[in-house]
Amino acid sequence: MIKYLFRLILLFAFTAFVGCNSVSNNTTTYFGGKIINPKSNHVVLYSMEKVIDTLFLGKDNKFLGKIENDNEGLYYFIHGNEKQHVYLESADSVMIRLNTWDFDESLVFAGKGAERNNILIDCFLEEENDKKLFYEYNKLPPIKFKEKIDSLIDLKLNTYKEYIDKHPKETLGFKQTLKTALTFPIYSRIERYPILNVKYTEDGNFPTLNKTFYNYRNKISIDKDSLMYYPPYSKYIRYYLYNKTYALGHAPIKNKYSSEFTVDLLNIIDKEITTKRSKNAFLRQTIISHFYNKSNCELNTKAFNTFFTLTTSLEDKELVNKLIEDTKAITTNNYLPNFSLVNYSNTKLQVFDIVKGKNTLLFFWNPKYVSRSYIIPRINYLSKTYPNIKFIQILIQGKKGDRIQKLDIKNQFYLDHNSEAHKFLTSKMPRSILINKQGKVINGYGSISPKNLEPYLKKLSKN
Template sequence: MTKNVILLFKISLFFFLISCNSSKKNNKTFFGGKIINPKSNEVILYSMEKVIDTFFLDTKNRFIGKIENANEGLYHFSHGDENQYVYIEPEDSLMLRLNTWDFDESLVFAGKGAERNNILIDCFLENENDGKLFYRYNKLPPNDFTNKVDSLLSVKMDTYNDYLKNHPNETLGYREILKTALTYPIYARLERYPYINAKYTKDGNFPELSEAFYTYRKSISINKDSLMYFPPYSRFIRNYLYNETYALGHPPMKTEYSAKFTIDLLKTIDKNITAEKTKNAILRQTIISHFFNKSSCNLDNESFSTFFKLSTNKKDKELITSLVNDVKSVPTHKRLPNFKVTNYNNTTHEIAEIIKNKNTFLFFWSPEYVSQPYIIKRIKYLSNNYPNINFIQVKIDGVQGDRIQKIDIKNQYYLKSDSDAHQFLSSKMPRSILVNKQGKVVNAYATISSRNLNPFLKELNEN
């Protein structure tokens, strides 16, 4: 443990909790703390994807709440656009302190249940640091890579055993979480090694691996449904599924996944993941992420058809159907359909007049799918690199007066419910449309986060 908790809290409610009459057994579970430089007025606690409770900050940026009928297990909390995991047991009085300017690095716990959560945060931060090591390790030949990994796993298991030696009463549930937090990020990197290493070889081919390379697979499970929401585990599962799909004979993919790879990956998911809810979630994430990564309006019908055959989730199918219909609603090489947008002075304009004689990047967004800080970061980066393009942000839904701070308000609009733009935004998912000076669409479904967007922007910027 590297965190110093001596000077953590001056929160009166916390001292109230720990100073209760010791003659009475505390059978209540509390969660609270203090947020420095808060980004909102609330902290939301989740179990998996279910909201457990919302705690509001007081005038001193503190919060405290009681968790009714708390079950032991992994939870996560969110504040603003950040989130982190906590392990809670009944009768815990878990208090946190963090500074949003340095969210994860500043996060520290005190109170009953603190030690087990502080070491989980240490695991998280150490895993980020391990990423720097693997930047070098991934370039090594297989035997050297394996030796490095074995040494690192040995260190992780020493940490695990030392903690349990000093905390022998930890539950089996927590032991599993701690071991997962320490080791599964390494397993995930083992699964990722072949297609990362291929990028550094002269021939661009996968390295030759012995059967012993994946020996660790014999001692783990890929179907622990209770862990699917825990990032160390879910990242491993994702890398494992991709690796298994590559093993079917696909060459390394550099810029985007082929249609055949996407189809085989969907089938690999269906074959390997047994829990229906988890399987559906991974199928949905895969079909969306592969389409978005292309950053073009080209639809691969067979990939989408495979998704519809394998998924059993009605809402997911409706979402993907809306996405497909949205793509087809705006053809390339034709004039952008006209529609009305409203600025933050509540004045309505036609989009045709806003983009007239300008190379334009129209970014449609919803708070449900993309955060404002991310938009700020990407729009600033893109506008600096492509100065001859007019970047316009259009909010699909949400609070109409909630504009994006730190971006020129003159380039921000929102859609009223009667705008014709909703006809091609039915999925509510983020969408970018590139339009040239002649008002013609050059890319009808670009993705702001994809590197494959850059060639389209470069060409538009130069014309």
């Protein structure tokens, strides 16, 4: 009830806001609103991966942007470390109101085009709540699981029908987006079920499924570039591709992906995804994420060669080539070079002056690839779990004042342009390097997330 009251209030606020800004052209698309407790001075609007506009906050933390050459469809906006989607049509005037302390839950839309966006955010929040159901559903045998799922899909389709009946003039594009928002999170759960159900089986094998278990696949398309940046759709495609790869005969994977699995998954992507943009995106995401999942310097030559054969993106090839060369530049059992870095008092230091003969994990990060909200809990967890290891965060590139506010500033540094470290960070992608007290590399290319790094940390913390 409170949220709907906010929507009503925002509608009046929108009218006043638009009036004050003299927006009268009814063929132009506008996007604006108000940010409470802002995390930065701007909002960035995207269409797929392309930046449409950077909208700066003005008086009272309000912003307003006019979209030129607008196309109907899903856009997304980023403020601070948070991201959310908005569906825009020509001549829309969509205003948002949100509080960054409770970003998604507080987000409401008003103005022309608001109703379709309010139902989309409601779908997002319902999907978050549905997660709790599946902790129990995944323990069920296939028949019982499918009964629960079918019942849930019926509810989602009823919601879709009720909305469309009340809004018969909605475009085909929005109808497809709404149906995706409602049903694809459920389809994702079906694709994930065999993988998650394994840990509840006595023999550790995948459950036996009947022929109708995946019947819904016949009704949907997996080749819509316009939805590839929409999480309900992209997550489903990812789970579908992994499930199809497991179906080739691979056993459940508990830790790192085998070379054979990665190669088969890359070939499945090539076979199943026909649009060039989406295929290249999935190929890139797969080869990089599987490399990080290993959390060591081993190079899966066959998988990388398969990637280079299948992708048509020269940019992606260059990125992955740099990743390979970076891996070769710092290897296990060799000494780390004594490169320079700068602290947030603007003092230039050498890395071994900071490490001071302690077991250390150096985490090189780049805001282009990893967010502070991802780094903070992981570093805090690792620091508490392994108190005998020093954890250092080093910004690869960005503004020198761009530190992580909720982590100890004494453990944060950045690289200037002349640092020798850039020689093993040419890809500019995140990298963890674990060294012992003598400065010898124990692990040259780890991720701070996968469990595969923790055995190295446990062993080092005892020495």
